[in-house]
Amino acid sequence: MTSHINNTYDNSNDQYPHFSEAIKNVFSNFGSKPLFTTGVEDLFEVFLNNLPQEARQHYTCSCCRHFVSRFGGLVSISEDGEISSVLWDEDRTPTFFVESVKAMKGIVLNSKVTGVFFSSERTLGQPNSGGWNHMSVSLPEEKVYRSRLKTAGQEMAEKKEDFRILNAGLGEFPLDIVNQAVTLLESESLYRSDICIGIAKFLQGLHSKHRDTQNSLTRDNITWLAVATAPSGFCHIKSSMIGTLLDDISEGYSVDVISRRFAEKMNPSNYMRSQSSPSQGNIQQAEKIVEKLGIAKSLKRRYARFDEIPQFIWKEKETVKEAVKKVGGVFSGITPKEKLTTPNNVMNLPSTVMTFDKFRRTVIPTAESIEVMVDKPNRLMALVTASDTDAPNILQWDNTFSWYYHGGIDGEIKRRVESAGGKYEGNEIRCSLIWEGYTDLDLHCITPRGEHIFYGQKQSNCSGWLDVDANGGRATTQYPVENIRWSEGSAVNGHYHFYVHNYCERGDGTTPYKVELEINGEVFVFNGLASGTGYKLDVFKFDYKRGQRPNIVNVNQYSSDGSWNVPVNGFVKVKGVTDSPNHWGEVKVAHSGHHIFFLLDECKDLSQGKGRGFFNEMLKSDLREIRKTLEAYTANAPIDEIESASACGVGYSKDSDWNLFVKVTSNNSTRLIKIDRWD
Structure with a gap:
């Protein structure tokens, strides 16, 4: 510190270098904690006025004035609300500066906190200029504010x-x-x-x-x-x-x-979901933010592989085949029969009921193999990750993995139907058509009595009703849905014929769509591609008799219960058990929930999980303001690499009942366990 006003003052006994170091040492004790601004004013004048009269002119340099005025009021706050000055401590201060430090500290401790402090510069103050040293401190690297979006x-x-x-x-x-x-x-x-x-x-x-x-x-x-x-x-x-x-x-x-x-x-189909399309302004703003953050490649998602999962609660032991010694004879090319890895004399123990917490502590450590009963299709789940491993992470936790449940896919149709005033649940027969964009697709049904239900005749004499019709006549929504239904007890027996017609193509020439047919609670799905105006395709034909499962005629259809490549109402081998990705590693993001995933052999979502690459609730806070546009983006983006998907299975959360049946083999005995809840 220096002054050009009084060069005759001898400051050799002031111990200013020790004072400067004392400030740095005091600050280092608080550097990792949140810092706060206060409403103090004219603090540098307090500093000067409490120095000896003859020395004041020597310490009036602009660098130190700026430091004290801007940072001198910074404080830390304890858990019980007490504030501490992060710079001023008279016990560590050379005698010459004690009165000044005590006076500044007293004012700071009696001041009102006005905000949280952030700095994009690591060094606070100007350490030296013109060959003179000045008051300054340095933030820890992790405390320096770095954002491409905000100052x-x-x-x-x-x-x-x-x-x-x-x-x-x-x-x-x-x-x-x-x-x-x-x-x-x-x-x-x-x-x-x-x-x-x-x-x-x-x-x-x-x-x-x-x-x-x-x-x-x-x-x-x-x-x-x-x-x-x-x-x-x-x-x-x-x-x-x-x-x-x-x-x-x-x-x-x-x-x-x-x-x-x-x-x-x-409900996953409603929570943090936008209820309307993004405006052009929203889209343009999103483009700017994505460019600033450099995350364009981060938005592309693919299915995760089992070998990418970094941590497991339990993992199936890999069986290593013993190398067969070649004898070089006539039969050297024949592979001998493998030894059985499971003994024939496995004992079946009585079934028990326990919580997952107990299962994790007492059963998993000795488990040699695990199977789970897949009896609730809405529990089926898939892990998803970034397609580009070098792209910046867009999720709240320190890895690029997210997840979705099977129920969430069909939930989008439910959300749209109910938002448009239609009835999704409590029907005997329901057929819903969903697509993206302003194209006018129409859902038609020829009833057993020969009546035609469509936009021109929305109700029939046999109780069928088109209660939601979208984009007819003009473009009204980018998230359309159509819904034909029969209330419980109103559907007549006979032949039903549903087809899709592209009445007016308003997109790029082709429009992907999905049709969901529900009959007495069982759901079937058809995925198609409308090739332009005039396109017409049969999607479901079946003979209906109340109380019987219909035989649906369509080679492209599949039951949602079987769309994950695993048998329903049967036991399936577990490859590994893991926590949800927000609980991997040292830093947990607990407010995003806690799930346990049982990853199953050969399980994968054959529908490719369109629209489930990520959810708004999982994204970093920087992306919240453009979530409507991101939702529109992911709604149209299928998840890549379904052929390599090997991290799918069933999931259970901490806050719901489980009622999961598990078959565990260990020590030559097999136990059937019902896990009723988390703990």
């Missing part, structure tokens, strides 16, 4: 808004309401509760800390610390799913009503 200042502004929104939410939903929400979420009575339990407990903990202090500044400090450390989205209570739950509890709804409303909103 450090913009991030600080967003945190201030988070603080405002979080405070408003805390005021609207008192602790007793939050406690009820936590109780409900922990009771396992709410579908996919694991997604919301993290934010509910976050709010509960905040309320409890606020209750334990009467000081308003301390309460604000506790909230600022929460804002700085909370996962993305946790501060936006009203606009998140937890806000809906808290609203319902505040309104006094019954548990049954709350559970039903919660399940509807948390």
Whole structure:
């Protein structure tokens, strides 16, 4: 530090180099913690005014003035809301500067926190200039703010808004309401509760800390610390799913009503899904953000392979075939019969019921082979990863793997039908057509009585009804669906004939589509490609007799129960058991749920999982503002490399009942175990 005003002052006894190092040492104790700004002003004048009169002119340099004015008020916040100066500590300061440091520290500790601090520069201050050293500190590398989308200042502004929104939410939903929400979420009575339990407990903990202090500044400090450390989205209570739950509890709804409303909103086909197409402005903004982040290649997804999974709870032991010694005789080319790896005298033990937690602790460690009963097709799942392994990761966790469940595919049709006012559930016969874009595809049915149900005659005398018709006459939606149905007990016996007609092609000449036929709860799917205006193709023909399974005539159709290449209602060999990818590695992303996947032999999704490459709820916070466009993108993007998919199976989450039957062989005995729940 120097001044050009008073060059006659002798500062050889001030120990300024030690003072400068003391500042760095004090700061190093807080560097890894969140830092906060305060409302202090004129702090450098306090520094000068507490120096000896004769020395003040010597310490008036602009570099140090800038450092103290800009960073001198930085603080850290403890769990109980107490603030600490991250620069000023009189106990480590040379005697000459003690009074100045004490005075600055006192003002800082009595100030109000105003925001979370971020810097895109690692060095705070200017260490030296003109041959003189000045006050400065350095952030740890991991604390330097780096984003291609926002400046450090913009991030600080967003945190201030988070603080405002979080405070408003805390005021609207008192602790007793939050406690009820936590109780409900922990009771396992709410579908996919694991997604919301993290934010509910976050709010509960905040309320409890606020209750334990009467000081308003301390309460604000506790909230600022929460804002700085909370996962993305946790501060936006009203606009998140937890806000809906808290609203319902505040309104006094019954548990049954709350559970039903919660399940509807948390359904994978609805949760964080856009209800309308992105505008042209949204798409252009998304293009800019994708370019800035360099993630164009990251959006392309493919099916994961079993050998890519980095960690397992249990993995099938690989059988190594013994090398056969060639004898060079006439029969040297014949491979001898392999020895049986499983003894014939395996003992069947009585079946038992246990939780997965107990199964993991007591059964898995000695298991030689595991089989699971595949009796719930909606539990079928697939792991997906980035096609380009060198592309930046777009997910919240430290790997590129995501997952989807079989039920989520058909859930998109359900979402669209119900959003358009149609009836998806509770029908005897239902046939739904789905496609993307403004093309006008039409679904037709010739009924057993010869009536024709289509856009020109939406209801028939035999109770059939086209209750949803899309893009007829003009382009109205990029996410169309059509739905013909018969309510329970209303379908007549006889021959049904469904076909698809491309009335007006408004795309690039061809339009992929999917038709879902449900008969008494059993679902069949047809995938087709409409080749242009005038295209017409039969998709389902069958003779219906109530109470009997129809024999559907169409070589391209398949039952959704069998579309994963594994037998339903039978035991299938397990290759490995693993946690969901958000729980791999050292850093867990618990608020995204916890699932256990039993990866099965030869299991794969033959439908190629179009639209399931990633979900908005899994993406990094940088991508939230363009999620509508990303959803439209992934809805049209099939997942690549289905032929190599070997990381598929069945999945169970922590918040739902399992009722999974498992057959385990170990120590020459086989046990049939029913896993009823997580723990």
